[in-house]
Amino acid sequence: MTLVVWVSSVYRQxxxxxxxxxxxxxxxxxxxxxxxxxxxGLVLAVASTVGRELVSTVTGxxxxxxxxxxxxxxxxxxxxxxxxxxxxxxxxVGTARSYPALRRDYAFVRPAHEIDxxxxxxxxxxxxxxxxxxxxxxSLRTFPTSLLARPAGVxxxxxxxxxxxxxxxxxxxxxxxxxx
Numbered sequence: 001m002t003l004v005v006w007v008s009s010v011y012r013q014x015x016x017x018x019x020x021x022x023x024x025x026x027x028x029x030x031x032x033x034x035x036x037x038x039x040x041g042l043v044l045a046v047a048s049t050v051g052r053e054l055v056s057t058v059t060g061x062x063x064x065x066x067x068x069x070x071x072x073x074x075x076x077x078x079x080x081x082x083x084x085x086x087x088x089x090x091x092x093v094g095t096a097r098s099y100p101a102l103r104r105d106y107a108f109v110r111p112a113h114e115i116d117x118x119x120x121x122x123x124x125x126x127x128x129x130x131x132x133x134x135x136x137x138x139s140l141r142t143f144p145t146s147l148l149a150r151p152a153g154v155x156x157x158x159x160x161x162x163x164x165x166x167x168x169x170x171x172x173x174x175x176x177x178x179x180x
Contacts, residue, residue, distance in 0.1 A: 014139075036065075041107070042112060043058060049096065049101070049102055
């Protein structure tokens with residue numbers, strides 16, 4: 001009888017861990033969506049002041065991050081694309097804050113502040129997700145939980161950590177490089 005209770009308890013624990021991971025990942029997605037929404041306003045506010053190159057970097061990074069997530073690529077690639085967007089935004093906001101006119105412009109100040117806040121919440125959500133994933137992965141490696149994980153259909157959880165994101169190169173770009 002105690003074996004049945006123990007198996008039931010471990011099974012519920014595994015399912016609860018999976019549910020917690022899904023919830024943590026959805027929190028990451030909420031913060032990513034919030035950041036995606038503020039980028040166009042920020043870009044519009046600084047486009048004429050900061051320069052086209054920084055603006056293009058941010059819009060390209062945003063498009064890439066959205067596409068990688070929409071294509072449901074693995075979490076490591078998603079993290080790489082999101083980190084690229086974070087770096088591009090940090091560069092754009094840092095540069096824009098060096099312009100006195102922009103520091104007083106509400107069209108810049110509001111989205112910049114919201115992006116700063118969202119970045120902090122996103123970092124927290126990623127930390128929570130990775131902690132839960134590590135905890136689940138550790139429990140899957142311990143005996144006797146490891147015996148029940150496979151039959152229950154529970155596998156290792158991927159971490160939300162970046163890998164180098166490889167950009168596809170179109171054939172036309174080779175011709176342009178050779179011509180230059």
